[in-house]
Amino acid sequence: MxxxxxxxxxxxxxxxxxxxxxxxxxxxxxxxxxxxxxxxxxxxxxxxxxxxxxxxxxxxxxxxxxxxxxxxxxxxxxxxxxxxxxxxxxxxxxxxxxxxxxxxxHDRADARRDIGLLRFMADRAVGNAQLSPADALIASNHKAAQIDQMARLVTKNGCFREALVGYFTDSSRTTRRSLSTWLLEFVFAERGVRMQTADCCDFCQQRLISKQGQLAFIGKVLAN
Missing domain, CATH: 3.40.50.300 (P-loop containing nucleotide triphosphate hydrolases)
Structure with a gap:
């Protein structure tokens, strides 16, 4: 580890x-x-x-x-x-x-503190690089933008894995399936959230727990 x-x-x-x-x-x-x-x-x-x-x-x-x-x-x-x-x-x-x-x-409540620490470290690194004032400003702004970008990725709603892959591949998420399509998959297919057991990220785990509860409710309705 x-x-x-x-x-x-x-x-x-x-x-x-x-x-x-x-x-x-x-x-x-x-x-x-x-x-x-x-x-x-x-x-x-x-x-x-x-x-x-x-x-x-x-x-x-x-x-x-x-x-x-x-x-x-x-x-x-x-x-x-x-x-x-x-x-x-x-x-x-x-x-x-x-x-x-x-x-x-990460702690959403202390996100500002963490970002502040990273910016302080970045500014110190730029200061130690002995750059011209203009180049130092460009480098500092670039590092600040990178820090903010990473912070947004961590705190945004949605699948963290998809967001991370999308950053490097510039791929967009697939269109969200309709409720009717999702129900058809539940009734007739062996795929979907029933088969989802692998860990992904906090967002996906919470979504899985929520959908498992929905599936249990729909299963009871279909059984009656």
Missing amino acids: MIFVPTRKIGEALQKYLREQRLETAFYHSQLGDAWKREQLLKRFSGESRPELNRIICTSAFGMGLDIKNVRLVVHWQHPSSIEDYLQEFGRAGRDGKASAAVLL
């Missing part, structure tokens, strides 16, 4: 909390000792050294160097600064082709 965090401070707080829950978890970041120590930590996580690690916390910038094929779960403590970054990071899971999961945690 990999847990992505936006800052070292947040990672250290999470590491402390997990330790208090008796879940000792290594934390990989830029200021972790020297290169040898970081390399040894990676080897333990990849199973090349002992004792092995099956979970690790990492900052977004340095977690990109982790390329472990059997990662089953990737967790984001909050959404990253761009959709492209999110794709690269959750892509750490399931590189061996086996079933894996990606979980993105």
Whole structure:
């Protein structure tokens, strides 16, 4: 399991909390000792050294160097600064082709705080790049737009998976089926929500629970 965090401070707080829950978890970041120590930590996580690690916390910038094929779960403590970054990071899971999961945690009530943190980090990175004032403004605006775009994707209503795929493929969602079509599929077909058991996203899970309740009601009506 990999847990992505936006800052070292947040990672250290999470590491402390997990330790208090008796879940000792290594934390990989830029200021972790020297290169040898970081390399040894990676080897333990990849199973090349002992004792092995099956979970690790990492900052977004340095977690990109982790390329472990059997990662089953990737967790984001909050959404990253761009959709492209999110794709690269959750892509750490399931590189061996086996079933894996990606979980993105977010709190609508604290969304402004999370966005503010990402913008602060982006502005600091732009400031450290020693760009001209004009180029710095362009870079800052571009990063802010990417952060806002990712935030909208996370908080919008609808299937998160479809929205994510649509961003990269520029595909539009199919036309919504009518109620009569949906009822015909329920009565005569073996497809539809009765067969839907795979996890997708929070929106789809809530929709599935709601439709299962509707199906139970319609089934009772058709039985009478």
